Amino acid sequence: FLKYNMNIKELSNTEIKALLYDSAQELNRIDHNMKMLTEELRARARAEAPSPPEDAKQEEEKEG
Numbered sequence: 001f002l003k004y005n006m007n008i009k010e011l012s013n014t015e016i017k018a019l020l021y022d023s024a025q026e027l028n029r030i031d032h033n034m035k036m037l038t039e040e041l042r043a044r045a046r047a048e049a050p051s052p053p054e055d056a057k058q059e060e061e062k063e064g
Contacts, residue, residue: 011019 009015
């Protein structure tokens with residue numbers, strides 16, 4: 001309602017429900033986009049990270 005400069009007190013219950021639904025849909029889209037971007041950044045970080053030396057890999061395997 002803010003972007004349309006509406007007075008919330010003038011809205012009907014149906015209009016309020018529709019705005020709540022639209023807001024929830026938009027938040028879900030934003031949440032999905034953030035998750036996808038986070039996954040992409042993690043994948044890029046893994047791809048760009050230098051590989052640890054073989055000794056370090058073997059130590060991690062022993063500890064794990």
